[in-house]
Amino acid sequence: MALAIMMASFAANASVLPETPVPFKSGTGAIDNDTVYIGLGSAGTAWYKLDTQAKDKKWTALAAFPGGPREQATSAFIDGNLYVFGGIGKNSEGLTQVFNDVHKYNPKTNSWVKLMSHAPMGMAGHVTFVHNGKAYVTGGVNQNIFNGYFEDLNEAGKDSTAIDKINAHYFDKKAEDYFFNKFLLSFDPSTQQWSYAGESPWYGTAGAAVVNKGDKTWLINGEAKPGLRTDAVFELDFTGNNLKWNKLDPVSSPDGVAGGFAGISNDSLIFAGGAGFKGSRENYQNGKNYAHEGLKKSYxxxxxxxxxxKWDKSGELSQGRAYGVSLPWNNSLLIIGGETAGGKAVTDSVLISVKDNKVTVQN
Incomplete structure (x- = not known):
């Protein structure tokens, strides 16, 4: 392991990008023509853009998102427009819920519109990627189960006994009883219609890392149920318009992580960071469904x-982090924001590059 770590080097140049205007985690982001867009999460309804090719790089505020503050939304650029899918936020009655809506942002007019289009299931903890002009969504929590949990917490108010009972009831189930989404949905922006595109032969995850190149997309780790991660890696292969699901060797074993970062540099598939509960997998295999009870989240x-x-550990981040934004930039993996130990949101960016199997980390 020491040899593998020595393969990584830390670049000492200037910061990768200027600090984000606010500490940024649990939001979403996308890149289009070298311009980065980030928003939501700890930024509330705010969105920002940054031209990575500008001599004087700076974040510029955009029109606020009209759908209210959201966490765990996803976004994608298609034909010059930014689409934002779902997320978790408050409804008109002030209850926390999972959304299944779609918003479109037009960079030319700096304006948002809510589309008259709803996914057939909630979108939170899901992943989104683009292939052949369509957005694809898979994974994520079950909308009914998740919304019901927060309805119960709302009714419990400040009754700690009731809250403890609700939490025990919510977490003390097997992974399959949470019905995480294992369907693959496609969204066609030209018709604003959702379609069935397939389903995983295994199980759905939440908070996986996603990256795609050409006809292949990889889903890496994520939650198998609330508090329990998986070390699984799934590959979706669209070659020949005949979708195949493959399962690759695991990574971050045995416990896995959620909220990790994935990218590609010089054809090398990268997976970095993430957060999880060490010992939770062993607890679960020993029959304890509330597998992360009493465990501390590690980054x-x-x-x-x-x-x-196979997966090789080939380097380290300067600090553990999760739940930021992963973007492809300069033939590298760009990480913006995220959270570190204790859930602290950060403002910096990290660039991970690979050449000849040597990892370079620029902070």
């Missing part, structure tokens, strides 16, 4: 590369 510094059909 991974590991950087893994997929090489010759």
């Amino acid at each position: 991974s510094t590991d950087i893994h590369l997929w090489h010759n059909g």
